Amino acid sequence: MSDQDVLLIDNPAPGVRRLTMNRPEKRNALNNPLRKAIFDAVTDSDRDPEVRVTILRGAGPSFCAGYDLSANNAVDQPYYTAQGIWPWSRQVVEGWFRMWDLAKPVIAQVHGYCLAGGSELATACDLVYVAEDAKIGYPPTRLMSPPDMQFHPWMMGMRRAMEMYLTGDAITGIEAAQDGFANRAFPADRLDEEVVKVAIRVAMTPSDLQQINKRSVHRAMEAMGMRDGLRAGTELQALAFCTESSLEYRKQFKRDGKSVSGLLSQRDAPFGDYRETGKTAADD
Numbered sequence: 671m672s673d674q675d676v677l678l679i680d681n682p683a684p685g686v687r688r689l690t691m692n693r694p695e696k697r698n699a700l701n702n703p704l705r706k707a708i709f710d711a712v713t714d715s716d717r718d719p720e721v722r723v724t725i726l727r728g729a730g731p732s733f734c735a736g737y738d739l740s741a742n743n744a745v746d747q748p749y750y751t752a753q754g755i756w757p758w759s760r761q762v763v764e765g766w767f768r769m770w771d772l773a774k775p776v777i778a779q780v781h782g783y784c785l786a787g788g789s790e791l792a793t794a795c796d797l798v799y800v801a802e803d804a805k806i807g808y809p810p811t812r813l814m815s816p817p818d819m820q821f822h823p824w825m826m827g828m829r830r831a832m833e834m835y836l837t838g839d840a841i842t843g844i845e846a847a848q849d850g851f852a853n854r855a856f857p858a859d860r861l862d863e864e865v866v867k868v869a870i871r872v873a874m875t876p877s878d879l880q881q882i883n884k885r886s887v888h889r890a891m892e893a894m895g896m897r898d899g900l901r902a903g904t905e906l907q908a909l910a911f912c913t914e915s916s917l918e919y920r921k922q923f924k925r926d927g928k929s930v931s932g933l934l935s936q937r938d939a940p941f942g943d944y945r946e947t948g949k950t951a952a953d954d
Contacts, residue, residue, distance in 0.1 A: 677707035678729070682866050685722035685873035687715045694730025699738035700787050706748035708791075709768060716772045722873040722880065725865055726795060727779035733804070734788025737762075739923070739930045756908035759818035762787065763904050766794035766819055767897070770888065773881035775872055779865045780804050780843070781858055785944075789851075790819040796884060797872075798851065799865050800843035801858035806851060807840030809944060813919040813937045815910035820903030824896050826850050840943065 678690040689711050691698040698704070708726070715721040728734055737743065743758065749768075751761040769776060778795035784806045792798050792806075800806070808817050811834075822831035826849045834841070843855040856864045875883070891897075910916055922933055931945070938944045 676704045677711055679711060682725075683870050683873070685720070686725065686866065686869045687711075687718070687721045687723070688725040688727070691726070691728045691734060694728075694732075696738060697730065697732040697735035697783055698728040698788070699735050699740075700791065701738040701741040702743055702746050702748060704738075705765060709748055709765060712769055712772060712776055715776075716774050719877075721774065722875075722877050723774060723869050724776045725779055725869055726776060726791075727862075727865075728781070730782075732782030732788075733778070733780040733784045734791055735783045736786030736788050736810075739933075754908075756911050759904035759907040760901075762790065762818045763900055766790055767900075769794040773884070774877055775880065775884055777865060777869055777872070779861060780806070780846075780852070781861055783944075785840070786810050787818070790817065790821070793819065793821045793825065793851075797853050797868065798846075799861065799868065800846050800852040800855050801861050802843045802855045803858055804843035804846065804855075805840040805944075806843070806846045807838065807944075808834060809838040809840075809934075809938060811835050812838040812941070814916050815907050816903070818904060818907050819900055820906070821900065824891070824899065838941070 676692050678692050680688050680690075682688050689708065691704060691708070693699060693701075693704060712724055712726075715724045747761055748765070751757050751764055754760075775796040776794075778792040778798045780792055780798060781801040781804050784792055784800070784804055786808055789806055789808060808822075811817070816835055822834055826834075830849050833839070841849065841851075843852065846852040847855040854864075872880070911920070919933075919937070922936075923930070935945060938946045
């Protein structure tokens with residue numbers, strides 16, 4: 671698959687651009703070619719006078735299962751980030767702020783798994799609509815680190831954020847809407863239709879005014895410290911990668927020759943969720 675094929679682009683209604691992440695065999699895990707394609711496409715939408723709003727969704731069974739741990743994400747990053755101790759979290763948070771700072775609205779359409787970096791991607795969008803049975807979570811808190819983009823306290827409040835960080839458990843789409851991560855949840859078979867309906871309503875407002883409407887909300891969040899808080903969180907994420915537990919777990923990705931799938935199972939098997947849901951010892 672070429673880099674061009676990792677993101678499909680169509681226009682489902684006047685003024686509406688739709689981007690479909692197209693790595694279904696990887697549950698649309700974010701490698702650098704896909705990240706670059708997304709940033710290029712949303713920038714093109716922002717520049718295109720015919721586009722007023724962009725929808726971002728995923729092909730296959732999931733929206734996005736997170737960053738692609740099988741890829742070398744230190745190579746061919748889509749933009750430069752100042753270096754230092756573990757700059758990856760700064761790299762990705764800078765990318766999400768690139769989306770945050772666009773003039774035109776971006777809508778995340780979430781179904782299936784929306785995990786780790788996938789949940790960061792959805793958060794970087796202005797509106798989030800989810801399938802009722804979607805699964806949103808950050809399981810890397812169990813053996814690696816807290817999130818790169820630590821949006822949970824800002825979007826969901828202290829108690830829910832604390833529970834998600836300390837357990838790594840996922841919430842459903844219905845819970846995500848109740849807790850403030852998403853705007854609304856719809857039955858999965860209606861999600862496409864309902865998101866396009868919202869996009870058409872958003873597109874009714876001219877972009878020169880809509881960009882001010884969008885920035886008004888962002889400025890309020892930034893006045894409360896959200897941007898500074900998210901940037902500060904990247905340093906805590908980098909610090910977590912220096913802990914003995916995280917180092918020991920991550921060494922296995924190279925040392926033991928285990929597949930990424932096996933290491934994720936190692937992480938989640940004690941909890942009996944994500945890829946381990948419903949599995950018994952006989953399944954291993």
